[in-house]
Amino acid sequence: MTELLQQVVEGLGSGAVYASLALALVLIYRFTGIVNFAQGELAMLSTYVAWQLVASGMPFWLALPVTLAVSFAGGMLVERIVIRPVQGAPELTVVIVTVGLFIFVNALAGLIWSFTVKDFPQPFPDGGLDLAGVRVDWSTLGIIGVVAVVMGLLYLLFQHTPIGLVMRAAACNPASARLSGIRVNRVLMLGWGLAATVGAVSGVLVAPLLFLEPNMMGGVLIYAFAAATLGGFDSPVGAVVGGLFVGVAETLTGAYVDVIGADLKVGVPLVIILAVLLVRPQGLFGRAAVERA
Amino acid sequence: MSEPTTERTEAAEGAEQPDFLKVTDLHAGYGQARVLQGLDFSVARGEVCAILGPNGAGKTTTLRALCGMVRGRGSVTLNGTQLLGRSPEQAARLGVAHVPEGRGTFNDLTVEENLRVGAHLRSRRRAERAAVAADLERIYGYFPKLRQRSRQAAGSLSGGEQQMLAIGRALMLRPSLLLLDEPSLGLAPLVTRELFEIVRAVNEEERTTVVVVEQNAQLALDIAHRAHVLEAGRLALSGPAAQIREDGQVAEVYLGVSVSARKTG
Ligand SMILES: Nc1ncnc2c1ncn2[C@@H]1O[C@H](COP(=O)(O)OP(=O)(O)OP(=O)(O)O)[C@@H](O)[C@H]1O
Ligand SMILES: [Mg+2]
Numbered sequence: 001m002t003e004l005l006q007q008v009v010e011g012l013g014s015g016a017v018y019a020s021l022a023l024a025l026v027l028i029y030r031f032t033g034i035v036n037f038a039q040g041e042l043a044m045l046s047t048y049v050a051w052q053l054v055a056s057g058m059p060f061w062l063a064l065p066v067t068l069a070v071s072f073a074g075g076m077l078v079e080r081i082v083i084r085p086v087q088g089a090p091e092l093t094v095v096i097v098t099v100g101l102f103i104f105v106n107a108l109a110g111l112i113w114s115f116t117v118k119d120f121p122q123p124f125p126d127g128g129l130d131l132a133g134v135r136v137d138w139s140t141l142g143i144i145g146v147v148a149v150v151m152g153l154l155y156l157l158f159q160h161t162p163i164g165l166v167m168r169a170a171a172c173n174p175a176s177a178r179l180s181g182i183r184v185n186r187v188l189m190l191g192w193g194l195a196a197t198v199g200a201v202s203g204v205l206v207a208p209l210l211f212l213e214p215n216m217m218g219g220v221l222i223y224a225f226a227a228a229t230l231g232g233f234d235s236p237v238g239a240v241v242g243g244l245f246v247g248v249a250e251t252l253t254g255a256y257v258d259v260i261g262a263d264l265k266v267g268v269p270l271v272i273i274l275a276v277l278l279v280r281p282q283g284l285f286g287r288a289a290v291e292r293a
Numbered sequence: 294m295s296e297p298t299t300e301r302t303e304a305a306e307g308a309e310q311p312d313f314l315k316v317t318d319l320h321a322g323y324g325q326a327r328v329l330q331g332l333d334f335s336v337a338r339g340e341v342c343a344i345l346g347p348n349g350a351g352k353t354t355t356l357r358a359l360c361g362m363v364r365g366r367g368s369v370t371l372n373g374t375q376l377l378g379r380s381p382e383q384a385a386r387l388g389v390a391h392v393p394e395g396r397g398t399f400n401d402l403t404v405e406e407n408l409r410v411g412a413h414l415r416s417r418r419r420a421e422r423a424a425v426a427a428d429l430e431r432i433y434g435y436f437p438k439l440r441q442r443s444r445q446a447a448g449s450l451s452g453g454e455q456q457m458l459a460i461g462r463a464l465m466l467r468p469s470l471l472l473l474d475e476p477s478l479g480l481a482p483l484v485t486r487e488l489f490e491i492v493r494a495v496n497e498e499e500r501t502t503v504v505v506v507e508q509n510a511q512l513a514l515d516i517a518h519r520a521h522v523l524e525a526g527r528l529a530l531s532g533p534a535a536q537i538r539e540d541g542q543v544a545e546v547y548l549g550v551s552v553s554a555r556k557t558g
Contacts, residue, residue, distance in 0.1 A: 162409075162416060169399045169410040176397035179360065180466065181385030181414040 002133040007251045013140035014209075014223075015247020016147040020202035021217075021224035022231065022239035023151070024195040029233045031171045031191030034083070034094050038101035039199050040221030042078070044214060045105055046071040046200030047207045048113055051120055060123045064204065068197050075196025076189040083192070084185070109214040120207035143205050150201055151240060154194075167191065219266060223250065226269030229276050232286020241284065246272060313338035313502055314359075314371050314470060321351075321358040321365035328354045330526040331367070336519070338372075339500040341493070343513035343534060346523035352506040353394050355523065356472045359504070360384045360391040371470055386414060390468035392459045394475050400448030404439050407447050407458055408432055411465030425465070432461040435491050453484040460488070464495060471495070473505040477512060485509065489516050514538045 021043060028036045049070050053063035078101070086097050124142035128135055158164040170177040170187040177184050202224075203217060210216050227246045231238020246269055254265040276283060314336040322328040328351045336342040344352050358365035359376060361384040369376040376384055381391070390411075399407050408429055415421040433440035436457040442450060447458055456476055463471060473492065477485040493516040496503050507513035514520055520537040522530035530540060 162413065165402075165406055165409060166413055168402060169406075169413075172399045172401040173397060175362075175381075176393065176399060177410070178381040179362075179385060179391045179393065179397070180410050180462065181382050182410070183382050 004252075005134045007255050008248055009134055009136050009140060011248030011251035012244055013137075013143050013247070014206075014250065015227075015244035016144045017202050017206045017220060017243075018223040018227045018246050019240040019243025020147050020150060020205065021199055021220055022227035022243045023154070023236055024199035024202070025224055025228045026231075026233060026236050026239040027191055027195040027198065029228075030236075031167070031188055032083070033091075034098065035233070036195070037095065037098040037221075038078075038105060039195065040217030040224070041102045041105035041109075042071070042075065042196050043199035043203035043220075044217040045074070045109055046196065047120070047203035047212060047216070048109055050200075050204050051113075051118060051207070051212055054121055060121055064123075067204065068200055071196045071200035072193040074193075075199075076193040078196070079189045079192035083188075106214050113214070115214055117211040117213040120204075120212045122208040123204075139208070146201060146205060147240070150198060151236075154198070154236065157194075163190075222266070223247070223269045226272040228283075229273045230283055232283030234287060235283065235285035238283055238285030310338035310372075311335060312370075313340075314342075314369070314504070316359075316367070316369050318367040319355070319358060319365055319369060320367055321354055321363050323354075323363065328526050329358065329365070332523075332526075332528055334521055334528065334531060336502055336504060338502055339496070340519060341496050341503040341505065341517045343510075343517035343520040343537075344504065344506045344523055345510045345513060345520060345537075346529075348508075350523040351526045352523055353474055354526075356391060356474050356504065356506055359470075360389050360472055362391070362393075385466060388466070388469035389472065390463035390466045390470070391472040392456075392463045392474060392476065394478065396452075396455045396459045398447040398450075398455050398458050398462070400446065402447055403444050404447055404450070404458055405429070405443040407462050408439075408465050411462035412467075414466065428465055428467070432464060435464075435494070436461055453480045453488075456480060456484075456488060457491075460492070464501075468501060471501050471503045473503065475506055475508060477507060477509045485512060489513075492516060 021040060024039050024043070025036060028034055028039070046067055050060075050063050050067040053066060054060055058066070082097060082101055083094070086094050122139060124137075124139040126138070128137035128139075128141070130136075156164075158168055166177075166182050167187050167190060169180070170182050170184045171191070174184045177187075202220065206220055207216065223246050224243070227242035228239050229242070230245060231240070231242030249272065250265050250268050253268050312335045316332055316334050319332040320327065320329055332355065334342075344355060346352050354363060357363040359369055361376065361379045361381040365377050367377065371387060371389065374387060376387065376389065379387070384391075399410060402410065409416065409425075412425045412428065416425045433443070438454055439457055439461060442454065447455060450458060460473070460476065476488055476492070480488070489512050492503060492505065495501055496516070505513055505517065514534045514537060517534040519532065520534045521528050522537065530537060532540070
């Protein structure tokens with residue numbers, strides 16, 4: 001039992017990372033209807049920015065907000081320069097553009113920082129808590145805490161600020177939003193900026209566990225896709241629940257299903273994606289596509 | 294209530310700014326499809342103008358050209374300011390509120406949030422906050438059903454309630470020009486009548502200039518000062534609402550528009 005709980009705790013830790021990247025995917029999907037395949041790579045780029053700042057002597061907890069601000073600006077810039085020109089183009093075109101962005105960012109990071117792995121500082125102290133025999137590392141608690149704070153801030157932004165209201169209106173009905181005087185293009189930029197910021201959090205959280213290198217987020221992105229698919233691509237709450245579920249499912253199958261073990265557990269998200277698409281394509285919290293009047 | 298027709302015509306003649314909205318040689322369309330082929334008309338400040346016509350005549354396109362949803366050629370000025378070449382968000386900032394065909398409410402947002410979005414241009418100014426709150430009350434006064442459902446998602450409202458909400462949201466902008474595209478679409482006659490009475494009240498109380506497109510010509514003519522019959526992208530008939538109603542027989546025969554004195558509701 002303790003052993004099982006131990007695995008669950010660890011699963012929640014990595015699940016929180018998947019949840020934050022899934023949250024970034026969902027944000028962009030909600031605002032633009034785009035599935036952003038480059039989300040993980042943008043997060044990786046942000047992580048390098050954080051690494052560079054720390055390597056040049058900045059304390060981690062100062063480097064973090066600077067990184068988030070840079071990511072926010074970068075996300076807005078990507079929308080303006082890369083996505084805006086293909087606005088309204090067929091879905092496949094946009095998908096290919098985000099895949100292209102994926103490849104470009106990956107190569108760019110390799111060019112600047114090379115493909116050799118770098119050690120990323122662990123922001124949380126060593127050690128942890130002992131809860132009735134279950135060991136909870138500070139780092140696990142820290143990750144879950146940070147993701148909870150991010151969620152809370154997003155909730156406050158969207159539900160309790162005028163700009164959040166305007167953003168939700170623009171996501172819900174862009175044509176009517178424009179008729180109400182909302183500059184929808186700016187809202188889209190803001191959405192990409194926010195998503196890049198949330199993605200940056202996931203990159204910075206996962207880097208100490210994985211080592212920093214340009215391909216670091218590839219695996220995480222697949223788990224995040226599974227999380228968003230499971231939760232529903234248009235549901236932020238779904239992204240978080242889905243992320244935690246995927247994280248726990250990953251550790252449990254890795255630990256208890258012998259045929260899978262550590263090597264095959266990457267298959268878990270793919271199985272989840274497939275199962276969801278077959279049984280409930282809109283995900284747990286998502287809405288089935290309905291024609292809008 | 295007094296007999297509407299005479300009252301309306303007088304108001305039109307008494308208007309101090311006959312060219313408040315001035316449309317000159319307006320052409321508009323969608324890509325290769327040229328829909329509007331040179332419209333000329335003016336709406337005086339504080340007037341209600343009805344645009345009638347058969348399906349596909351270009352009524353919706355006319356409103357879309359006025360609010361920047363489709364590109365137009367020619368000239369459209371509101372109080373002297375050119376509207377053509379502007380985006381819908383810019384037009385909104387100039388005081389044009391358009392209630393599109395088929396409602397266009399924010400279905401994920403609550404009723405009150407919908408109304409607040411309508412006022413978002415104003416509510417950014419601190420001094421306007423109290424006025425926005427007062428306007429919310431004013432809208433709830435016009436549409437008591439919306440107050441009852443203020444915390445409900447707009448998507449869960451009935452069609453009539455959504456139409457009320459769409460109009461309420463447009464009014465929250467405090468527009469100087471209100472464009473209504475078939476407000477009666479899909480509504481029960483009684484609801485439609487109520488809605489038109491409210492549009493009339495708004496027009497009388499706030500002196501909001503209104504351009505309303507309607508299939509239900511009878512209703513539109515009841516609240517309008519002037520009317521235009523549009524056919525195949527051109528104005529086929531223009532004049533005071535009362536006169537158009539009289540010429541209704543002509544319109545019916547040649548345009549297939551029912552403007553005869555058949556009472557609805
Ligand atoms: N988005 C569009 N793309 C291409 N053509 C369009 C579009 N919208 C309308 N049209 C065409 O423009 C013409 C006029 O359409 P419009 O919607 O202005 O008519 P309407 O007078 O509002 O008709 P209705 O009473 O049916 O609403 C029609 O022939 C229509 O096919
Ligand atoms: Mg129409």
